[in-house]
Amino acid sequence: MASSSRVILESGGRNREVVGSFFRVSSLNVGTLTGNFLELVDELKKRHVDAVCVQETKWKGAKTKEANGFKLWYSGVVTNKNGVGIMLGTHLRNNVVEVNRFGDRVMMIKLVLDVVVVNLVSAYAPHAGLGDGEKK
Template identity: 80%
Template structure:
């Protein structure tokens, strides 16, 4: 998990002051999210995580799911295979500029945190068992 901390200039009337701001981001290969969604949400709340990228969720569809102050945007093409998602605290959902689901391996959410535009990219790129053609496609995708 990465913690981003920086000073933000906050305006209060004619006074200006620097306020510390922390935005915690993580990444986790869940193996499958079926039956684990609420358990994951509880862990994120306990660790004060604001956003997390999850890989190998194995859900088919491009939908959202919300529970216990977190919202998940996910992308999957085939049931029981691949799938990526990005979860955010629900209080951040109004800060979202765009959600882009490239395919079942890559997605991105662009949002505004304080006064900064943040791009969160979730990617799942296993190489075991792939042929040369698939590996080249993945390499092009991440360039």
């Protein structure tokens, strides 16, 4: 479910240094968040995930929701269809400097971690049963 990576900066020449510790990021097609939001939060906490990009939330609106130490930014146009979101642990939510929503299929959150800027993008691109124009 989660993959971990280190944030690495070039500090001149070939020298590298690790900034901070591990930053665990995951991406998950949830099918729907209705009735599953708290269960998802509990799993993320258990697995020590810092950030997760979720697809197919099926929630309408461009809003936020908080629960048990996580904050979700989400974007959806039609109830029960598509929708994307990005969830961050509370230790990261104050690092958010920008949120961009592009309909119900793409959104981006910009975080500042120490001296590094991280762009998290959640994208949902279903293609089953769609015409070529919509796929593009």
